[in-house]
């Protein structure tokens with residue numbers, strides 16, 4: 001068993017303002033030791049602050065509104081520095097980062113995607129910001145001997161192509177491959193590519209409401225009616241178990257659906 005929650009931790013969760021990221025932040029926070037520091041990131045500051053308010057009192061939490069579509073290296077480094085609040089990285093036992101923020105476009109065909117700046121913004125959110133934030137996080141803790149954990153929240157659309165979601169499939173696949181390469185270069189870091197299952201969040205309901213794919217809409221409708229959709233809390237709880245057990249090779253996928261019947 002690994003000691004991921006055993007000592008004082010520095011935790012970063014992106015996409016923490018709702019859905020799966022929110023549940024992961026809350027679930028992890030309930031396991032963290034007093035004086036651990038938590039950095040919650042997303043655009044909606046009000047939501048982040050409400051979530052922080054519900055977390056255990058012994059934690060030191062910073063909520064940071066960041067638009068990952070427009071962010072800069074400096075803004076991300078400043079967020080990490082602000083969350084450390086002058087404390088030395090080596091004073092932590094674990095540094096944990098969960099890359100969860102994402103956005104999906106369910107409506108356009110691959111041939112409609114002809115605007116470079118839209119592609120740039122989309123990849124900034126779904127791929128580049130994770131790579132940059134991850135690098136800054138690693139550099140922050142590189143000389144400290146602190147045990148590092150990286151969780152990349154993946155999607156089945158990073159593994160399997162589908163209609164009307166080509167940009168999302170491309171970004172998710174790229175992000176997974178980035179973290180697999182990162183894992184090879186950093187054997188001392190525990191890297192998990194976590195597939196969270198089909199989860200009842202705004203993203204899923206958006207797909208149901210907006211997708212032009214009849215097959216997808218039918219599939220989601222049937223999953224919602226047959227209660228085969230998971231909750232953010234269930235998948236976050238499963239993730240905690242996976243991280244505690246460390247029963248995976250760094251960089252590999254672990255799939256909620258293979259571990260659970262919803």
Ligand SMILES: NC(=O)c1ccc[n+]([C@@H]2O[C@H](COP(=O)([O-])OP(=O)(O)OC[C@H]3O[C@@H](n4cnc5c(N)ncnc54)[C@H](OP(=O)(O)O)[C@@H]3O)[C@@H](O)[C@H]2O)c1
Pocket residue numbers: 014015016017018019020021041042043044045047066067068069099100101102103125153154155156196197198199200201202203204
């Ligand atoms: N739900 C599912 O069934 C499912 C299945 C497979 C994989 N996933 C994966 O699970 C993760 C979370 O999905 P979810 O279902 O919880 O989605 P969600 O409810 O839509 O949450 C998305 C999160 O990303 C943040 N975000 C979106 N755009 C952002 C931007 N430009 N800058 C900063 N933050 C941004 C949102 O916060 P703000 O709006 O406050 O910025 C929110 O916190 C994603 O990586 C997704 O690919 C979900």
